Amino acid sequence: xxxxxxxxxxxxxxxxxxxxxxxxxxxxxxxxxxxxxxxxxxxxxxxxxxxxxxxxxxxxxxxxxxxxxxxxxxxxxxxxxxxxxxxxxxxxxxxxxxxxxxxxxxxxxxxxxxxxxxxxxxxxxxxxxxxxxxxxxxxxxxxxxxxxxxxxxxxxxxxxxxxxxxxxxxxxxxxxxxxxxxxxxxxxxxxxxxxxxxxxxxxxxxxxxxxxxxxxxxxxxxxxxxxxxxxxxxxxxxxxxxxxxxxxxxxxxxxxxxxxxxxxxxxxxxxxxxxxxxxxxxxxxxxxxxxxxxxxxxxxxxxxxxxxxxxxxxxxxxxxxxxxxxxxxxxxxxxxxxxxxxxxxxxxxxxxxxxxxxxxxxxxxxxxxxxxxxxxxxxxxxxxxxxxxxxxxxxxxxxxxxxxxxxxxxxxxxxxxxxxxxxx
Numbered sequence: 306x307x308x309x310x311x312x313x314x315x316x317x318x319x320x321x322x323x324x325x326x327x328x329x330x331x332x333x334x335x336x337x338x339x340x341x342x343x344x345x346x347x348x349x350x351x352x353x354x355x356x357x358x359x360x361x362x363x364x365x366x367x368x369x370x371x372x373x374x375x376x377x378x379x380x381x382x383x384x385x386x387x388x389x390x391x392x393x394x395x396x397x398x399x400x401x402x403x404x405x406x407x408x409x410x411x412x413x414x415x416x417x418x419x420x421x422x423x424x425x426x427x428x429x430x431x432x433x434x435x436x437x438x439x440x441x442x443x444x445x446x447x448x449x450x451x452x453x454x455x456x457x458x459x460x461x462x463x464x465x466x467x468x469x470x471x472x473x474x475x476x477x478x479x480x481x482x483x484x485x486x487x488x489x490x491x492x493x494x495x496x497x498x499x500x501x502x503x504x505x506x507x508x509x510x511x512x513x514x515x516x517x518x519x520x521x522x523x524x525x526x527x528x529x530x531x532x533x534x535x536x537x538x539x540x541x542x543x544x545x546x547x548x549x550x551x552x553x554x555x556x557x558x559x560x561x562x563x564x565x566x567x568x569x570x571x572x573x574x575x576x577x578x579x580x581x582x583x584x585x586x587x588x589x590x591x592x593x594x595x596x597x598x599x600x601x602x603x604x605x606x607x608x609x610x611x612x613x614x615x616x617x618x619x620x621x622x623x624x625x626x627x628x629x630x631x632x633x634x635x636x637x638x639x640x641x642x643x644x645x646x647x648x649x650x651x652x653x654x655x656x657x658x659x660x661x662x663x664x665x666x667x668x669x670x671x672x673x674x675x676x677x678x679x680x681x682x683x684x685x686x687x688x689x690x691x692x693x694x695x696x697x698x699x700x701x702x703x704x705x706x707x708x709x710x711x712x713x714x715x716x717x718x719x720x721x722x723x724x725x726x727x728x729x
Contacts, residue, residue, distance in 0.1 A: 306446065307657065310717045313442035314710060321438045321709055322421060324351055326414030328430035329423035335399035335463045338374040344398040345379035348458045351437055355444060357381040357456065364460065367468035376468030379458040380478055385724070389452025392723050393482035394440070395673060396433035397462030397469060400425035406700035420703040428697035431704030432488030432690035433458060439716035452724045455482060462673050465634055470673040474680035484647040484685050484723050486716065489672050490692025493712045494659055496651050497688035499640030500668040500675065501554060502600045504609055505633035508533065508617065510592045510626055517586030526592040527571035529626035533594070536620040541612070550601035552640060552667040555694065559669035562604065565597040595633070599669065602638040636671050639678045647685050647723065654718035658711055689715065
């Protein structure tokens with residue numbers, strides 16, 4: 306099967322490039338969540354001629370869903386010739402903001418020296434295209450396979466997945482799946498078993514507004530937040546940096562606990578684009594900070610929260626102020642068993658396709674495995690796909706065509722192994 310599958314994939318090189326480009330050229334920036342339906346239709350148009358039934362499902366009422374930015378998802382399935390296992394490929398269609406520093410059109414999908422460039426090329430539209438082509442090649446050489454193959458192209462992974470995989474899992478979309486492969490860009494020779502935990506929270510400090518020329522008549526909420534930041538620098542960041550996990554998180558620096566200041570706002574709102582006036586002189590009576598705390602399997606979420614609240618309490622001893630701490634969302638760490646069938650099958654396929662053993666890793670950030678595990682109750686799930694992890698969310702993001710070819714071969718071999726283990 307190996308040679309036949311490889312020939313079938315190589316014959317689809319142009320189709321693989323074209324599908325990747327077509328997906329990149331649909332700018333699905335999240336937030337706010339643009340053009341989701343159009344991206345789902347790109348995938349559906351490729352799957353339908355292969356015999357897949359497709360459904361478009363809107364996650365009405367989920368965070369961010371609106372008539373202007375509806376949360377559309379695609380679910381597709383194809384039955385085999387006889388009963389058997391079900392393999393599900395899941396990929397998210399949303400991408401992060403473009404940012405600055407690009408030297409190519411971020412939504413051009415340009416093919417330059419064997420690389421397809423654009424926002425989402427690596428994370429993870431190249432992975433979605435790779436999975437589709439892998440399945441198409443598999444169907445050519447194994448049209449009489451047992452079991453079933455499923456696809457989902459889903460919304461909002463970049464903002465938590467609540468309008469995508471979480472919503473689908475709550476409605477039983479993964480109930481029939483035995484194995485799930487998510488083509489996130491963890492490098493083509495790695496099998497990703499899971500991810501660290503995450504806690505997002507908003508801190509707000511309170512003061513009193515006053516004229517900026519007489520700040521002594523007010524109470525500056527921004528200065529109160531400065532006390533919080535000083536306390537974090539002195540007592541929290543050093544402690545987090547010293548912790549280590551036994552999970553094989555990559556890169557190695559992410560084996561520590563981390564905290565990122567995701568945003569910081571104080572005082573007057575930023576002016577609308579095009580406004581040419583000056584701000585008014587006022588003392589800010591509110592200051593808000595959003596934190597992104599990544600924690601380890603060895604840490605308890607309740608302790609993580611208590612540790613941060615202690616930082617806030619210590620900061621109030623630097624200078625008295627009132628504050629509020631609000632949970633935004635939280636995800637526990639998850640990791641598949643290294644001996645789980647899907648881990649074994651994908652690892653074996655990596656070694657066959659690339660000629661070297663697969664490396665088992667854990668992602669520094671969460672992805673939609675969390676919902677398949679916690680809501681879908683399916684732990685037989687991994688991330689595997691083309692793309693270099695460090696390129697995700699960067700300017701001049703790209704995916705190498707040869708890496709997609711190799712990853713498609715891995716996916717096809719793993720698919721055959723999971724559906725027909727006796728066939729070899």
